Amino acid sequence: MNLNGKVIFLIPGFASDEGDQNCLPYLQDLMLLLKDKLGSDRMEIIAFQYPFQRSTYNWHGIQVHAMGGKNRKGISKLLTWIRVWTVLRNIQAKSTIGILHAFWLSETALIAQIFGFFHKVHSMVTIMGQDPLKSNKYLRLLKLRKFTLIGVSNFVSEELEKSSGHPADDVIPHVLKTxxxxxxxxxxxxxxxxxxxxxxxxxxxxxxxxxxxxxxxxxxxxxxxxxxxxxxxxxxxxxxxxxxxxxxxxxxxxxxxxxxxxxxxxxxxxxxxxxxxxxxxxxxxxxxxxxxxxxxxxxxxxxxxxxxxxxxxxxxxxxxxxxxGNKTRECVVFYPAEKAVGKYLSHYMTFSK
Structure with missing residues (x-):
C-alpha cells in the first residue's frame, strides 16, 4: 500500500511477546490484520504501561517500544510521557510518521494530540471502553474536533456524543483474525x-x-x-x-x-x-x-x-x-475483518498524504 509514512500506534499496554495471548487480544488480532496490508515496516507500536520492563522488541515482525510505565502516577507518569515523546522524535528523525493512531481517550490520545500539533501529524483515536463517559478526566484535555474518532460500536459513539457533543466519525468494531x-x-x-x-x-x-x-x-x-x-x-x-x-x-x-x-x-x-x-x-x-x-x-x-x-x-x-434446547451450531461473523481493515486503511490514506 502506498502510504506516506509510518502508522504509529499508541497503546496503554501490549503483548510482551508472541506467546502473551491474553493481553488485549482484539488489538493483537487487529495489528496482525493491518500488517498483512501495510507491511511490518510501516508500523510501530508504543506501549505506555505494560510490559512493565522498558525494552524494544519484535512482535511478529512489528517493532514494539515498551515504556515500562507500570501504571505509576505523578512524576513517574510524566517520565513515561517523556520517554514516549523521545521515541516518537527518534522515529520521526529516521522516517516520516504518516499518522498517529491512539487507542482509548486517555494519555495515549493526549500525547498524540500534542505531538501531532507540533509535528503536523494527524491523529486518530479508537474509543475502546468506558473512555467516552463523562467521568473520563482526559475528555477535558482533548480537542476532539482535531481527531478522527473511531468507535468500536454505535453505543460508544452515542455515549461520546452525550458526554462531549461529538459522535464518532466512524464505527469500526473489533474483528477476529480467524x-x-x-x-x-x-x-x-x-x-x-x-x-x-x-x-x-x-x-x-x-x-x-x-x-x-x-x-x-x-x-x-x-x-x-x-x-x-x-x-x-x-x-x-x-x-x-x-x-x-x-x-x-x-x-x-x-x-x-x-x-x-x-x-x-x-x-x-x-x-x-x-x-x-x-x-x-x-x-x-x-x-x-x-x-x-x-x-x-x-x-x-x-x-x-x-x-x-x-x-x-x-x-x-x-x-x-x-x-x-437448540442443538444446532452456526458460525456467525460479527463483523467482517476485511471491512474493518479496509475502513482503517481508508482513514490512514486520507490523512497521510
Whole structure:
C-alpha cells in the first residue's frame, strides 16, 4: 500500500511477546490484520504501561517500544510521557510518521494530540471502553474536533456524543483474525454455560451465579464454567458454595486464549452478564465458534439478531433455557475483518498524504 509514512500506534499496554495471548487480544488480532496490508515496516507500536520492563522488541515482525510505565502516577507518569515523546522524535528523525493512531481517550490520545500539533501529524483515536463517559478526566484535555474518532460500536459513539457533543466519525468494531480458530484442540472440557472475563464487579458474575441457581431447578446436572481471574475470585467461590452450586459452577482462573477458544468450540451457551460493555469481543469469538450467546442489554447487543438479551435474572434464565434446547451450531461473523481493515486503511490514506 502506498502510504506516506509510518502508522504509529499508541497503546496503554501490549503483548510482551508472541506467546502473551491474553493481553488485549482484539488489538493483537487487529495489528496482525493491518500488517498483512501495510507491511511490518510501516508500523510501530508504543506501549505506555505494560510490559512493565522498558525494552524494544519484535512482535511478529512489528517493532514494539515498551515504556515500562507500570501504571505509576505523578512524576513517574510524566517520565513515561517523556520517554514516549523521545521515541516518537527518534522515529520521526529516521522516517516520516504518516499518522498517529491512539487507542482509548486517555494519555495515549493526549500525547498524540500534542505531538501531532507540533509535528503536523494527524491523529486518530479508537474509543475502546468506558473512555467516552463523562467521568473520563482526559475528555477535558482533548480537542476532539482535531481527531478522527473511531468507535468500536454505535453505543460508544452515542455515549461520546452525550458526554462531549461529538459522535464518532466512524464505527469500526473489533474483528477476529480467524486463523486463530484453526486446529483448536478437541480435548478441552465442554460446558453447558460458559462465561469469560475478568472477575471484577463490572462483569457482574453475581448475576451469572443467580441465573445458574434458577436453571438448576430444572437442570440439576448443569455444568458451567467461568474463565478469568480477578479480585472477586474468593467472593464468588463463597457465593457459589453458599448457594450449593459447587458441582455446577467451576472457576477456571486465568486461561490462555487458545484454550478458551477450544472450550468455546465444545460448549453450548455463552452467558454475558456485564453491566457495561463497549462491544464485547468474547461474544464475537463465541458466535464465530457456534455458541448461542445470551447477554444483558449492553453495547449494541439488542440490535444483534444473533444475541438473545434479558434484563432480569428470570428473563436471562429463560433465554438460556431456550438456547440450551437448540442443538444446532452456526458460525456467525460479527463483523467482517476485511471491512474493518479496509475502513482503517481508508482513514490512514486520507490523512497521510
Amino acid at each position: 486463523e486463530n480458530f484453526a486446529n483448536l484442540p478437541e480435548s478441552e472440557p465442554s460446558y453447558d454455560i460458559l462465561g469469560v472475563g475478568n472477575l471484577y464487579p463490572l462483569k457482574n458474575y453475581n448475576l451469572f451465579i443467580e441465573i445458574v441457581e434458577i436453571l438448576v431447578r430444572d437442570f440439576p446436572e448443569l455444568k458451567c464454567g467461568i474463565a478469568g481471574s480477578g479480585a472477586q475470585h474468593d467472593d464468588l467461590l463463597k457465593l457459589i458454595s453458599a448457594k450449593k452450586l459447587d458441582k455446577n459452577i467451576e472457576l477456571l482462573g486465568e486461561t490462555q486464549r487458545s484454550k478458551v477458544l477450544a472450550i468455546m468450540k465444545n460448549s453450548t451457551v455463552f452467558l454475558h452478564t456485564s453491566q457495561y460493555e463497549s462491544q464485547g469481543f468474547a461474544m464475537s469469538e463465541a458466535l464465530y465458534l457456534g455458541m448461542k450467546v445470551v447477554s444483558t442489554p449492553v453495547s449494541d447487543t439488542e440490535s444483534n439478531d444473533s444475541i438473545q438479551c434479558g434484563k432480569t435474572p428470570q428473563e436471562l434464565a429463560d433465554c438460556v433455557r431456550i438456547a440450551l
